[in-house]
Amino acid sequence: MVQHILTPTDGSDPSIHAIEQATEIANPSDATIHALAVIPEMTRGAKAQEEWDERVTDALERAHEIADREGLEYEQAKLNGPVAREIVDYATEHDIDLIVMGTHGRSGLHRFLVGSVTRRTIETSPIPVVTVPPEE
Template identity: 40%
Template sequence: MYTRILVPVDGSPVAARAVSHALGLAKLADAEIHALYVENTAEKEDDEESVDTDRGRRALEDARERADEHGIPVETTVAEGDPVETIAEYTDTLRADLVVMGTHGREGVNRLLNGSVAERVGRQVSVPVMTLRLGHGEQSVNSPLEAQRIAREKLELTGHDGAVVDSPSQQSTTWVVPATDDSGEYNVHIDAASGRANVVHLG
């Protein structure tokens, strides 16, 4: 099915969601993930360029950590240039079987993964391009049951497979899921947009 899946990232929630989707596909297909951040330095002030670069590099580290948690082979790359041309060239060089991209709606149109970039990449590469989009205010984790499912999976991945998960609460853009096991109490914080989870040990 797939052996190499390319995921361009830019540090946005929708790109994080694309990483989640790519990881799910990679696990099913026994494929490897390649996360790519493109530094688009054209017409940017130094401060803006620095902020975007830091955000992009953190997104790559996040993708690596998430892949490692699931035992999925992962490579991360930083490149410079025009996003469309660079993503297309990297797709060919990598011989990727699939590109998974998040696309922004009205927000973030000047960022790397706006809709026109995804569409243009799709026209330039010979492999499928799968796009995921979060509309304004849309969340990928929109129910308590989904939050509990993600919390259980994260707890299992971090060695707390026997933890009892309680009812979650939603705080702004984050779900908080309490859990307990023989080692203590935990809160699992889940980003409602991306589904990214972190376990906080309460003692």
Template identity: 40%
Template structure:
């Protein structure tokens, strides 16, 4: 039923809960995991050289993204599930959809969290957009 399960992660506890669910499904269906972390281009634009060293901020965001996907890879390895990791820079929902298409994902498993309050009202939720626009099923997981 499933060969490849895409797991977008930001390293949060909610994302880890979604990753655990994805790993359980992948194990049951003898599938592999593709862990993805997206460095939001909007976050890169918040900083200027006058505020802080921009390259240090970029490196910090990349390090956090790498740690997030490696954590999923470690959980998958513990369960004996093959896992590939990817870090991208872009608009999160677009990158998730692109990776799902490029990697022939059969399922996307992601947390139900995201921005809240005014940011959510203005920008919308990454999870909501993926659910609405994905060509494959999307399983949303609460922590």
């Protein structure tokens, strides 16, 4: 039975959609939602750090509102570092049963150059990862 679901968030529409899907999965077993926001290690400078901090704080607040609306237990964390690694490390350290995360639907050259946090998470996670495509 799923008791702890991790849903990474950056405040984007796909990550918010993933949180909504995670609450649907969590409801039958009354699982705890863990929202995780990771500030990428490439963030340099006080202004960029401040902007990311504000963005992820808003994202975590939104995640809390969604979990609260569904009456689910909620935990949150804000970390700095390589995003996929921080997601997998958090999941391992907190006995997470399932990771639910959004995809941005990128393809082609952009995906090749930028890489995919979701893909790297799937490749390195010892627990199941459910991907949620963007809403159309």
